[in-house]
Amino acid sequence: MTKIKEAGFTLIEVMIVVIILALLAGIIIPKIVSRPEEARRAKAVIQIKQLEGALNMFTIDNGFYPSTEQGLEALISSPASGEIPPNFKEGGYISKIPKDPWGNDYVYLSPGEHGDFDLSSYGPDREEGGEGKNADINNWMIE
Numbered sequence: 001m002t003k004i005k006e007a008g009f010t011l012i013e014v015m016i017v018v019i020i021l022a023l024l025a026g027i028i029i030p031k032i033v034s035r036p037e038e039a040r041r042a043k044a045v046i047q048i049k050q051l052e053g054a055l056n057m058f059t060i061d062n063g064f065y066p067s068t069e070q071g072l073e074a075l076i077s078s079p080a081s082g083e084i085p086p087n088f089k090e091g092g093y094i095s096k097i098p099k100d101p102w103g104n105d106y107v108y109l110s111p112g113e114h115g116d117f118d119l120s121s122y123g124p125d126r127e128e129g130g131e132g133k134n135a136d137i138n139n140w141m142i143e
Contacts (some may be wrong), residue, residue, distance in 0.1 A: 037124070037133055040101035044121045044137045047098050051075070051106065051119055052139055054093040061087040065110045065117050072097045072108050100137075102126065114140035 054075045059065050062085035066074030070082050076097065078088040100106055100121035112118030118140065125134040 040124070041137060043101045044123075045142055047100065048106070048119050048121070048137065048139050048142060051094070051097075055117060055119075057089070057093050058085070059116075061085070061089055066108075068109050072106065112140075114138070 051072065055065055058075060064083055064085075066072070066079065067082045070079040073079075074085070075093040076095075077092060078085055097106070100123075102121070102124050104122065104126055107120040107122065108117065109119075110117040118138065120128075120139070121137045122128055123130055123134050123136055127134075128136060130136060
């Protein structure tokens with residue numbers, strides 16, 4: 001009679017593998033989770049730069065930036081109040097005003113406190129100011 005050796009893993013081997021996987025997950029998951037927030041911040045920077053470009057084109061054509069009251073909507077259709085742009089581009093300067101990556105309107109102020117205009121996203125906390133991941137994204141701070 002021959003002995004048949006049973007193949008398989010011992011409980012200790014299985015526990016070692018589970019511990020190793022838990023350690024790896026503890027290191028990798030926080031890095032993966034933080035990436036979406038970085039992507040949202042990068043998207044906000046890109047959108048602010050696009051809006052700045054449209055505002056600059058508006059100014060080149062008309063000689064002034066839209067007022068705070070006219071807002072960013074002045075980039076889509078010619079304002080009916082305030083200073084009326086004499087050379088408003090047919091079709092506007094942008095097809096639509098995007099929301100920031102957290103679903104909020106960009107904050108536009110003209111004349112601005114930091115230049116001809118200020119353009120900001122208040123970030124995920126939706127409040128002015130903040131630090132770290134809740135810090136505002138402002139056009140005057142973008143290089």
